[in-house]
Amino acid sequence: MTDEQDKTPAEPLRVGVLGARGRMGIEVCKAVDAADDLELAASIDQGDSRSAVSAAEVVVDFTTPDVVMDNLRWCIDQGISAVVGTTGFTEQRLEQVRGWLADKPGVGVVIAPNFGIGAVLMMQFAARAARHFESVEIIEQHHPRKLDAPSGTATHTARQIARARAEAGLGPVPDATKDEVSGARGADIDGVRVHAVRATGLVAHQEVLFGTTGETLTIRHDSYDRASFMPGVLLAVRAVRNRPGLTVGLDALLD
Numbered sequence: 001m002t003d004e005q006d007k008t009p010a011e012p013l014r015v016g017v018l019g020a021r022g023r024m025g026i027e028v029c030k031a032v033d034a035a036d037d038l039e040l041a042a043s044i045d046q047g048d049s050r051s052a053v054s055a056a057e058v059v060v061d062f063t064t065p066d067v068v069m070d071n072l073r074w075c076i077d078q079g080i081s082a083v084v085g086t087t088g089f090t091e092q093r094l095e096q097v098r099g100w101l102a103d104k105p106g107v108g109v110v111i112a113p114n115f116g117i118g119a120v121l122m123m124q125f126a127a128r129a130a131r132h133f134e135s136v137e138i139i140e141q142h143h144p145r146k147l148d149a150p151s152g153t154a155t156h157t158a159r160q161i162a163r164a165r166a167e168a169g170l171g172p173v174p175d176a177t178k179d180e181v182s183g184a185r186g187a188d189i190d191g192v193r194v195h196a197v198r199a200t201g202l203v204a205h206q207e208v209l210f211g212t213t214g215e216t217l218t219i220r221h222d223s224y225d226r227a228s229f230m231p232g233v234l235l236a237v238r239a240v241r242n243r244p245g246l247t248v249g250l251d252a253l254l255d
């Protein structure tokens, strides 16, 4: 047998998709199907039995914040690594996932508020800019069928900005508002105002507006199509089994 004949192709990685009939789930199934090194082992949605997913080596979850924790617990119990795009992860939820993973040292979980590479860079740029500007507000814009507000991306960005401001010794963002129609100044996430816009025609967009004396800086990212999230999802699918424990965000995978 020649060296060439001896090269047996690697078995494709078996991927299961939860939320497979949703907007993101449909896109993930297409992307997995199209990748030579991945196999769509199971795709299930609400009402389907999760047992079909037991054959998967990696599960991708794009469901809803109210069911994602139960799905994750199940995956970890089964010893299946997971890539999660579903939103709603508070620090308390992340801690709970770390606790479950502590009992399963071989299992990896990647949870990312946004799998768009441009969105990840936008969040990094915003965190970097934060220490140089006394003012900052976030405006996120999404399609009107989105269930949660503000978005996971905006919440994550606000927390990163707040951390950078605290490290730089910046005080509260200046704001003299005394008389406010409820909600007019947006949500307060760790001291950063976040405004959520919903409109038909939008997919997922975010602006971070910084201000200081005599200048402003706007950092903006736009996803016009859910295909924009797929390179990040597949990157995480391929990497997650080599990253035991919990990875939050795509930053570490991009580096």
Ligand SMILES: NC(=O)c1ccc[n+]([C@@H]2O[C@H](COP(=O)([O-])OP(=O)(O)OC[C@H]3O[C@@H](n4cnc5c(N)ncnc54)[C@H](O)[C@@H]3O)[C@@H](O)[C@H]2O)c1
Pocket: 018, 019, 020, 021, 022, 023, 024, 025, 044, 045, 046, 047, 062, 063, 064, 065, 067, 084, 085, 086, 087, 088, 112, 113, 114, 115, 116, 152, 229
């Ligand atoms: N991280 C990212 O890059 C990113 C990108 C887009 C959307 N999201 C998030 O992903 C989630 C899904 O977004 P979407 O636009 O696809 O929503 P969607 O409503 O179109 O899809 C959710 C799907 O999950 C299904 N589902 C509900 N309960 C289930 C269960 N127990 N088991 C299996 N399936 C179940 C629903 O029937 C639905 O088909 C949201 O939280 C959204 O914010 C994240």
Ligand SMILES: O=C(O)C1=N[C@H](C(=O)O)CCC1
Pocket: 087, 113, 114, 142, 146, 147, 150, 151, 152, 153, 154, 203, 204
């Ligand atoms: O369409 C959605 O829903 C999106 N959700 C994520 C968020 O809440 O940040 C990512 C962008 C798209």
